Amino acid sequence: MNLSIQSESPRYATTGILVLASFLGSCSSGGGDDQGPGGEDLEQLVSQLRGVITAQSIQPVPDAPSLSADLVELGRALYFDKEISGNRDVSCATCHLASRAGSDARTLPSGVGGSGLGPDRLAGAMVPRHSPVNLNSFHGQAMFWDGRVEFRPPPGGGPPELMTPAGVAMDATITGVFTPGLETLAAQAILPPTSRAEMRGEIGESELGDIVDGNFTEIWDAIVARLVSFPAYVGMFQDAYPGLLVGDIHIGHVGNALAAFEASELQCTDSPFQAFLEGDDLALTATEIRGALEFFSPASRCTVCHSGPFFSDFNFHNIGLPQLGPGKGNGLGSNDDFGRENVTGLAQDRYKFRTPSLLNVALTGPYGHAGQYSTLSSIVAHYRNVATALDDYNIMDHVTNPDLIATQVANQTEVLANLAPSLANPLQFSVTDVTAFLESLSATDALDLSGIVPPSVPSGHTIDL
Structure with missing residues (x-):
């Protein structure tokens, strides 16, 4: 597989092939x-x-934290799989392309309903903010352009907590499986599938699109139900989380695996x-x-x-x-x-x-x-x-x-x-x-x-x- 990076840098400029x-x-x-x-x-x-x-x-x-190979492999499959989007037409990789160093080379992303990739992608729902680069995202700090996923004190005061737009839906059951140090990355990973423009789609297009906005729990449960319908995914979840029963698989396991993959495989510091x-x-x-x-x-x-x-x-x-x-x-x-x-x-x-x-x-x-x-x-x-x-x-x-x-x-x-x-x-x-x-x-x-x-x-x- 031959993936090329386009850059204005004289160090790395290419004409359709990788720099030797x-x-x-x-x-x-x-x-x-x-x-x-x-x-x-x-x-x-x-x-x-x-x-x-x-x-x-x-x-x-x-260095990124050391993570189990089985967890990373589960995250790899989830990252590239369109099954987690409403119309099964968008994956994490659609806006974070391996051929473009984890970016999409677009001014603004083209989400659900689009065709093509990168600058050539057409007709997708327009996402209002530029795709953040996800290389070296194991820093444990705030996520998204506005920092809506981060550790900060709750509104009533007290020690910092993991705060997200999902509120109480991001409960201890979910966050309890997150790898220490990767909590913000894991929480971030399970939010784009809840966005209509980015991944979920509109009412009438799929069972995910039909769920009312803001019902994070129902959206996440529907995504997990899709995944566990594939025996191969069940095996991968159980390899990554030894002793995990099928009925106990939840979105936290998905987010944690995605974070493990990104932290391990998208560490590019050379x-x-x-x-x-x-x-x-x-x-x-x-x-x-x-x-x-x-x-x-x-x-x-x-x-x-x-x-x-x-x-x-x-x-x-x-x-x-x-x-x-x-x-x-x-x-x-x-x-x-x-x-x-x-x-x-x-x-x-x-x-x-x-x-x-x-x-x-x-x-x-x-x-x-x-x-x-x-x-x-x-x-x-x-x-x-x-x-x-x-x-x-x-x-x-x-x-x-x-x-x-x-x-x-x-x-x-x-x-x-x-x-x-x-x-x-x-x-x-x-x-x-x-x-x-x-x-x-x-x-x-x-x-x-x-x-x-x-x-x-x-x-x-x-x-x-």
Whole structure:
């Protein structure tokens, strides 16, 4: 199976075939990019970056937890199986393609009722937010753009609890089987099948679509009933959970298996920057090192949000992005998206969205909570002067879907009124160099995810790649 990744990065650009290892080697340091703008040689640049890494205690990405092979295999089958969607036409993999490093390369996802894959998918229900990348999602932090799955104190106060839109339906029976450290990932995994646009479909289309909105328990029970009708799935559940009786299988076992698969098989950290952190002084080019020095400089403000081994604080910020697409029912036209405010109810959270990880970011465009920017360099340039970038944004430069061209919301004044303080003033940095550094966060093992794809799934449905 030959899966290709499309990227604007010179390290990883392809023309329909995978980048060969020899090509990767030819793009490593020493290929003519061995001096800084002030004449610094590569050795001097390496020394400077080593000093920054030590001063800021920058650490490599940790390993994912060790998980049983049987649990991972069950999760693999579930991830690629369309049986968990209402019309049996969408799987997790439909919007998180192995051929595109866990993304769909679309501005906004095309859900139920669509045909084709990735940018070529047509006629599906439009999902209002960009598909989050699910590589390296074993961090245990908040999930979704608005963080609606996370550990936080309950409304009445007290210690943090796993909070989700499912409320009491996500009970102790379900969460009790979640692997410690993967609770948010497991809870997130069982929510898309409850969304009409993403996976469940409409009334009259299937028994899942006929269930009233918000009845999570009934939806989940119906999904499990489908799965246990296949003897192969029953065997896989019982292998993954020894001693489990058929009548005791529930949606928690599904979510936990999906989380195990994602944590184990979608861990892609074999990047040039990771190699540099592990001691390889020749892993980065001079341009990438200059970009790293700018990225980690307090003057660029990048690390205000993009910090830690996953390059995210997993917090919520208003970074001044335009709004496009159907929105989340907010604003006068019901086509705006208030982001985090929809979870917390707090006006100060309006237009705040979760900071995404930057690992593999060059492979997983478009960028923004609604896929507003089509290239990595364009979203990087946005940060140099957010107010100007927002006012000057031209949807035609970044969006090709004709259904989206007329959907930009005229909310610039409201967005800028609540802008993150770190972005209130223009910033000075080289877009070219910072973009080059971000490209060095792309893992070579993310380029070819063919090994994660099963030859078939128990239902017999086709597999989206």
